[in-house]
Amino acid sequence: MTIPPTVLPAIDPPPIVQVSGVGQRFGTRIIFRDVSFSVAAGEVFVILGGSGCGKSTLLNQMIGLLPPTAGDIDIAGQRITGKHGAAGRHASQRSFGVMFQSGALFGSMTLLQNVMLPLQMFTNLPEDGCEAVARVKLGLVGLGHAVTLMPAEISGGMAKRAGIARAMALDPHILFLDEPSAGLDPVTSAGLDRLILDLRADLGATFVVVTHELASILTIADRCLMLDAAAHPDSGGVIAMGDPRTLRDTSTDPKVHAFFHRETLEAA
């Protein structure tokens, strides 16, 4: 008896996020009118800006929760907006994971069950396999000791980390993180930054992170996009895009300068 040769499929094309001319309005209130950027595979891309500038709105558009009022979005090669957006959203769902700001854990399940749920629903892993994988994911975010706790029994920082573990459950190519380090102590926050960089290095995962934690941005971001609610209409809502360290050192825009140097606008 001989062993049949194993046919190896081609390596996946790089996952990519493409946002083209996206706008959002609620009634007569325009949040932003023309935002365009693309995220390359393996990149850590940060969306930043002050409160109310539309960061979370843009994130909700990218994860398919909010259809944009203008423009198109492609996630992992699938168009998730427009007439056939529903099919694209369905096809792209497995390629990304989302960590919501509060963790959004299911309150009636333990942390382990929260992370096991997507594995049980979408893979053919046996029950013990789902459990072993979920334990690894929780261990990676430093919650290996807390797998049997309920969400009501853990702190806000632990809930965020468990949210990341659940977002990583299916090893998606893209991870969208909404304010991952907001409200965390500097040590835990630095640990999360390290985790993001490690996962990018080991898995080649792409990260789109919404945050306004300056230390985090400067540590993890390859590129960033800065939104501003009161931006000039010609800018479409984006006031800066590029390497955050370069923006910090060279930007002449008073708002960008104020943000990166923690100054008031008057001082900037």
Place this chain on the structure above:
Amino acid sequence: MPGWHSTETASAGLKIEQRGSDTVLIFAGRLDAEGAGSLWHNTLHAAGRAHALPLRFDLSAVSACDMTGAAMLLAAERAHGTPVPIDGADPRVTALLHRARPASVEAAPPKSAPGRSIGGHCVAGLTAVGDGIAFLGEALVAVLRLPTRGRMLRGADLLRYADQAGVRAVPLVMLLGYLMGMILAFQSAIPMRQYGADLFVANLVTISLLRELGPLLSAVILAGRTGSAFAAEIGTMKVNQEIDALTTMGLDPMTMLVLPRLIAVMAVLPALAMTLDIAGLAGMVTVLRCFGFPFAAIMHQVQAAATITDLFGGLFKAVCFGAAIAAIGCRAGMGTGYGPRAVGLSATAAVVGGIISTIALDGVLALLFYRLHL
């Protein structure tokens, strides 16, 4: 141990070879969720069978490995019992395994909660009763301190709760009362007609409604509509730490949150019971008119049957039921645990507790009225 064995799926493959004294698990393809899922059972089985024998993993034919694949390799290593050397691994896979290894350490199994004994149930029941009495005591203290805390009892809140519990329940109460009156009259008329006593249906329905059904049915409606709403509303405030915020501001949650609800419900439930009485009598009149009895004759029977004691006895019951339902709803809300599930549990406890307490209280009051010859 057989010389080799192979498992292959569309995306991944596993081959088991014997190389000298070593058992080698040769993986191929993609060790991701799909690949690992198809190979999981065979991999762990083979690793377990090679227990105490030298085992190696060969990953030279693996095209991709993610955290799920790494978890499978580590689970196989655990099943084998000793660290397994890995050949031909991509540096990224090695790094992945290095990172996943400490994370895959088994956590202690959860402590199973011991089953509650009969004694435990009794203790829990008595504790709940004690908590309820303590809550009533706190409410009473809040009432006694009201003269010095008058500003905390806000009139607008009181009216809002009265509107929520009373005015908005009127259509439902009228519909239910009218239907109950019709059904009672119709069902009683059939046997009573055999004795030529069908006009006395009016007496029966009037006394039933005024003494029992009016307050009881409106209390059940209130427990379902308002008791649960109070529990959910206060429970959500507890979860959001709004009650903690009130306490730290020096405001008494009992005076600000519980008393207005208690007063509003005690005020509106007699009105709802009266509304239900009137709607029920209208239903009864409809049925008897259909049977051909003149309106004047029916009214004469009603006036003969009903006494002012029946009416006020029923309304007094309604006040007591209202107090019990509001207190139980608010108590359930104040005792809410943490998490979204806790609010649902509180709302359920409020409805169940409200209905049970209403019926129990009805029995006690019936006995009391009997002893007082009312």
